Amino acid sequence: MLFSDPTCYSQLYVLTLHSQMQTSKQKLVFNAPPEGLRKIILSTNIAETSITINDVVYVIDCGKHKE
Known part of the structure; x- marks a missing residue:
């Protein structure tokens, strides 16, 4: 849904963050997004x-975790 409208996702700077990453x-999540883009971190x-x-302005926690 997020990427179904090009006018929406063209304004987003989407990053991922997890323990298996280099x-x-x-460290990229600590940088400011490029001018005019909204940073979203999927973690x-x-x-x-x-x-x-x-x-970070908003946090959405799905509550799911590994057992």
Whole structure:
């Protein structure tokens, strides 16, 4: 749904974050998005307690975790 309308996703800067990523890729979430784009971070629960991302405005937690 997010990517069904090109006018919507062309304004988004989507990043992922999880523990299996290289540290250099994980650090990208701390950078400001390019001018005119909204940053969205899709993350596992690594972002719950391990880090602080200064420009986060909203958090949506689905509550799902590995058993």
